[in-house]
Amino acid sequence: MSVDKVSDAIASPDAPQPFAELGLKQDEYESIRKILGRRPTSSELAMYSVMWSEHCSYKSSKVHLRQFGTKVPKNNSMLVGIGENAGVVDIGDGWAVTFKVESHNHPSYVEPYQGAATGIGGIVRDIISMGARPVAVMDPLRFGDPENPDTRRVLTGIVSGIGGYGNCLGLPNIGGEIVFDSSYQGNPLVNALCVGTMKHEDIHLAKATGLGNAVILYGARTGGDGIGGVSVLASETFDADGPAKRPSVQVGDPFMEKLLIECTLEVLHAGLVEGIQDLGGAGISCATSELASNGEGGMHVWLDRVLLRDSTLSPEEILMSESQERMCAVVEPAKIDAFMAVCKKWDVEAVVIGDVNNSGRLTVEWHGEEIVNVPPRSVAHDGPVYERPYARPDWMDVRQASGPENLVRPSNAAEVRQTWLTMTGTPNLASKGWVTSQYDRYVMGNTVLAQPEDSGMIRVDEETGLGVAVSTDCNARFAALDPYLGAQLAFAESYRNVAVSGAVPLAVTNCLNFGSPEDPAVMWQFEQAVTGLADACLEMGTPVTGGNVSFYNQTGDVAIHPTPVIGVLGVIDHVDRRTPMAWNEDGELIYLLGTTRDELAGSEWAHAIHKHLGGMPPGLDLAAEKNLAEILVAGSRDGMLSAAHDVSDGGIAQTLAEMAMRSGIGARVSVQDGIDPFVWLWSESATRAVVVVNRNVEKHFVAMCEAGKFPITKIGVVDSGLISETGGSSQVLVIDNVYGETISLGIEELRSISEETLPRLFG
């Protein structure tokens, strides 16, 4: 088969082209013809089709995501913002941190192990390409009904894939989420977050500058796997009866990625690199066009020099291949030898595939013939932009009107106790230890907090103790009830989780998982969620530094719950003063910060006990949220808090149970007066935390809260000497004032209920 050259395209302007099969719309194809002044060659068509896919071009989301750029809070810490591979923030002492979350949802349904593994691989390369050393990963996950047999296939594969790749790379897994909801049955969510650290001077950008500089492709060889993979995959919906199309999935090689990390950091630190870009979705098409588009000149590529795993690949396939573990660097000619020597040391293959010129064009040559000649911006940055119609669907009225008020609630002490035991074992609230024990959290020796703590915390500088904390959160049921508020609540929870650990929230990343943007109802959810998040970030002073959009998460025409996963990064000047979640010793006092209202719509209780979803999500007062965070950080800074844990899924009952199980020591707590005990225990009102203080700082702490006009209530005391009324277990959580009675829960009993669920389902 002969190659379609630029000269052929000029000579045969009317040759039919399979643009629709490649996912391009008629008008998109026409605009490519207009840009080029001729029909594209087949290689050009391949490039445009992958780069203009939803996944790479953000064509449906762009108009809304602009809000993150227009509503930027005053915040001096942002060094690199949206648009680069990942945002970078200043954390002081010359240190910078980059973090980003990305989705790998569709591939993970088709091939759970490899889909999830390559999800980790992809996000890690984004972080390296900024010049940072990756230091931790997190994995927010969503699965379907835990009792559905397919969930077992999906979950066990995804979890082993994340562990298999991350453990082998040597990155501690410091947190994540595991949520079950049948809306994810045919469409699990695998979001992967990576954090990297670097000195300011090490920040690198994806930019091809410097006339005559070489473009070097290094890492794994290019193969035929994943052709059209991520981008086409991520843009297509699965049929209701399962994955009818089974496009080829990429296989990850974490060992190669580990070599790539070490090799890349070594060439960067040796000053051998002018610009750098990872290869993810859209492979060489993406890397070359983005590098060229961000630079000021042009680029020429000799495509036949690319090292191949399969010699039969056509140039179109090479351009589109999404083979993993590859990177692209722009290097001055005088430094090529030194660059190659570092690659050799790490056993990484590298080859010069192109150079930077001043043509203003991206040209690609194949055995002496020109097969691509395009303006790089038109491929990389000036793709189509859609103003897709959006409208609040009518069913929102019904949904919001059918609140949880009429659901049967426990109304006496015995029922409360039984509800407590049931709730402790629901798949969403149960211990995630069975999963997280498959992840290495110790490697690198800088993990200060990891699961099941509220946020993961990493020591950045061993000398000074400077560190960062990260949390990811999203209650998608809230977003389903009100996407604007739901996104804000997700952000608030993540923000709070960072503050609870003693760190100052600094910056935000997000992974916006939604259904089809072609559905106006989904588009409305998306628009609302983005607006909600942008407004909240503006008010709280934490900029969005990057993120990812994943559309088409639906089975047939049923979309997943809108799931805007929000990651917040915070900084802590000395990790020694981190606040752990569990109380320590007898006599410590337990306080509740915040106000509990009858807010059970979208709660875990409504979901788990009644399979109910309706009403309005909890209200949110962002000023109060900020106030709470300041109290939590000040409490840590002044050494007043021995523990703190936020209140979210499962309410105060779950928070207390988690603290007790983590600590192993009993406590006596009393339900607040003036509120229904059931509501107090299981409502999911926002902006609350349970904190533990020592008697000697009690006055001081309470005074601080009162001065800040933040509601604080003493609710209990840590006590290892309590005795269960039912005998048995040695350490107990005793709850007074439950409809006039006292209940007690053995901590061992709670623990065994909590720890039994996941192994029973998936072990």
Next chain:
Amino acid sequence: MATVVVNVALKPEILDPQGRAVLGALGRLGLTGVADVRQGKQFVLTIDGEVDDAKLAQINEIAATLLSNPVIEDFTVEVRP
């Protein structure tokens, strides 16, 4: 008693990091002229009684769903009497 051997191998177009690692090691150990190494899995099933057509069909089905993932792997089933 019969023995059924199911061999599962990555499809030829799929990257095989394990085979690649072995290939690299072979070179270092001085075995030259090896063009490629692929690493697969072998399941040896010991079956009570005879393997009739129905049983074989069942084993083929299991090889296609449990023992391999058709998205990335091929398999063969062989009955050894």
Next chain:
Amino acid sequence: MATVVVNVALKPEILDPQGRAVLGALGRLGLTGVADVRQGKQFVLTIDGEVDDAKLAQINEIAATLLSNPVIEDFTVEVRP
């Protein structure tokens, strides 16, 4: 071009947790009468040119030292023309 297949299996006396897990799953999938399952590895080497005795000896040596661990595993080598 010749193909050499090296099969590596755990020695019979060594516990094979992977085989055991497959055995359990087979039962759940309704395949009855399976007495045992053992999971091994299969290496398929593509060799340029011919495999003469010297080369075969070298491959046997590599199978014994690199591809298998004699403490826990047995292997077989088979040349396919």
Next chain:
Amino acid sequence: MTPRVGVITFPGSLDDKDAARAVRLAGGESVALWHADADLHSVDAVVLPGGFSYGDYLRCGAIAKFAPVMEKLVDAAKGGLPILGICNGFQVLTESHLLPGALTRNDHLHFICRDQKLRIENNTSVWTSEFSIGDEILIPLKNGEGGYVADEKTLDQLEGDGLVIARYLDVNPNGSRRDIAGITNERGNVVGIMPHPEHAVEKLTGPTTDGLGFFTSILKSLVNDGKVSV
């Protein structure tokens, strides 16, 4: 002169920095050794760190044993050089036949990361001399192929000669025969252990500081041997 403890980095080693940190915290000097460099740079002891050398795709430690530095190390071991293999390092030591037995896939088939209780069973090796027999320690364990196996005769011999240096307590996390977590050779200079003492050297990042004992043991042993002084 401070004792110099080498830490070998193979491609895919992950806990090399941690091992070096542990050496430093115990008061030694850590020296980075490179797999491709057939030179031990006259260090006084060597740590083979955890990780996935060469991806561990074939068998854990199987490819690493052919690294140029290993040939030197095997000779040095026979000459009495103290060597500690942690996790993947332990696997490299068994693959290299410096220690008997083998490490196999965990019986539950999962990678497992947990805080593991151990009982110290031998304090005559140079890496455990600071412990007392019967000490119970808590250090991280993280592996996918940590099940220690050997034939009955070898196991009996290990027991009979007191060469088991640590045993799992409460939970056997991977199906290891006779709950073996670590062993030593007869001379007591080569020790392999599956759990990670180097991850338990700082209160801030580890469950305890119980792991330090391995590193203080070797430094003390070196000083007592007159190999180095402090």
